[in-house]
Amino acid sequence: MKxxxxxxxxxxxxxxxxxxxxxxxxxxxxxxxxxxxxRPEFLKLNPAAKLPVLVxxxxxxxxxxxxxxxxxxxxxxxxxTDARGRAEVNRAPRAHMKDIPxxxxxxxxxxxxxxxxxxxxFLVSEPLIRIAKLHQxxxxxxxxx
Numbered sequence: 001m002k003x004x005x006x007x008x009x010x011x012x013x014x015x016x017x018x019x020x021x022x023x024x025x026x027x028x029x030x031x032x033x034x035x036x037x038x039r040p041e042f043l044k045l046n047p048a049a050k051l052p053v054l055v056x057x058x059x060x061x062x063x064x065x066x067x068x069x070x071x072x073x074x075x076x077x078x079x080x081t082d083a084r085g086r087a088e089v090n091r092a093p094r095a096h097m098k099d100i101p102x103x104x105x106x107x108x109x110x111x112x113x114x115x116x117x118x119x120x121x122f123l124v125s126e127p128l129i130r131i132a133k134l135h136q137x138x139x140x141x142x143x144x145x
Contacts, residue, residue, distance in 0.1 A: 003025050003052060011052035023071070069089075
């Protein structure tokens, strides 16, 4: 399994999930600032030139949330098994897709209060959740300054 990633992107979601699962994977850094995502060999994997990209055998998957859910499904971990729990997991990313753009027109404080943490809290361990929440707060503070 290969994970095409770059620091400070949403690739971290896929990396965290792979590490929490204990899955061996090859991390391949794609330097966005150096234009590496525009190279023909990378564009074959993801014509949108975005990260992350997961390659699992002959299966290529893009978008961090899709990768996390795929890995959780594949390895049978992190996801609730009951219908209500699964409905909550499926509801959260759809709500974020709809509501975050409107909230982003507000102040960072409003965004932080409205979306204290993403749906990935279902999918990662408590220590990682604490780290991610801290990171999220720092991002909002940086934007507010």
